[in-house]
Amino acid sequence: MQFTEQLWQDIQPIYKSILEHGFVKKLTAGSLPSPTFQYYIQQDALYLVDFGRALSQLAARSTQPDDMLQFAQFAQNAILVERALHETYFALYAIEPQTVKMPACFAYTNYLLATTSLQSIAVGAAAVLPCFWIYREVGRFIYQRAIQANPYRAWIDTYAGDAFDQSVTQMLELTDRFAEQAGSAEREMMREAFRMSSRLEWYFWNDAYTLNGWLV
Numbered sequence: 056m057q058f059t060e061q062l063w064q065d066i067q068p069i070y071k072s073i074l075e076h077g078f079v080k081k082l083t084a085g086s087l088p089s090p091t092f093q094y095y096i097q098q099d100a101l102y103l104v105d106f107g108r109a110l111s112q113l114a115a116r117s118t119q120p121d122d123m124l125q126f127a128q129f130a131q132n133a134i135l136v137e138r139a140l141h142e143t144y145f146a147l148y149a150i151e152p153q154t155v156k157m158p159a160c161f162a163y164t165n166y167l168l169a170t171t172s173l174q175s176i177a178v179g180a181a182a183v184l185p186c187f188w189i190y191r192e193v194g195r196f197i198y199q200r201a202i203q204a205n206p207y208r209a210w211i212d213t214y215a216g217d218a219f220d221q222s223v224t225q226m227l228e229l230t231d232r233f234a235e236q237a238g239s240a241e242r243e244m245m246r247e248a249f250r251m252s253s254r255l256e257w258y259f260w261n262d263a264y265t266l267n268g269w270l271v
């Protein structure tokens with residue numbers, strides 16, 4: 056079994072909870088209240104900058120030039136592709152940029168930055184993988200069920216598209232190669248990082264769905 060297949064098996068309960076989450080259900084039905092989507096987009100704009108930073112960190116720390124190029128391209132894409140998507144929605148709903156990270160965004164971005172900075176590149180790669188992989192799977196799940204006139208069509212099409220599919224495949228190949236070169240202790244840390252980021256993906260949607268803020 057490929058290492059990444061094991062990663063996917065590990066997160067089955069988390070992935071199931073994501074597919075069954077009210078945010079995903081309502082996004083699919085096109086009935087997500089606009090304040091909920093606004094909260095999500097505002098937090099995601101903050102998330103993506105740090106996500107690009109985490110990928111740039113992996114690029115800087117790569118020992119192989121090919122890996123460096125790959126991570127740098129992912130970082131560039133995270134900013135460019137996502138910025139286009141965000142601009143669509145910021146304009147469409149007259150959304151004001153937010154500067155304060157809410158709890159899930161705060162936890163997730165700081166986790167990614169700490170992991171890609173302080174752990175091995177293999178563990179850092181496992182930490183950024185759920186962002187790619189879960190979005191592809193959730194994107195496909197929603198795409199198969201969403202009606203054409205869904206107001207979140209641009210979002211859905213981006214994540215169900217071929218261009219995105221390719222980067223997920225590349226990221227999976229990279230992770231499997233790192234895992235082959237890693238010892239068993241490092242592979243365990245990769246599994247843990249993959250699981251933690253997957254959990255934080257759920258929290259990210261849940262914060263938007265509940266419009267969660269800082270309690271104190």
Ligand SMILES: Cc1ncc(C[n+]2csc(CCO)c2C)c(N)n1
Pocket residue numbers: 099102103106129132133136137185186187188190222256259
């Ligand atoms: C919380 C959160 N997690 C994952 C993504 C998806 N995503 C962001 S950048 C990128 C890679 C290159 O485009 C992907 C897949 C998101 N938008 N927000």
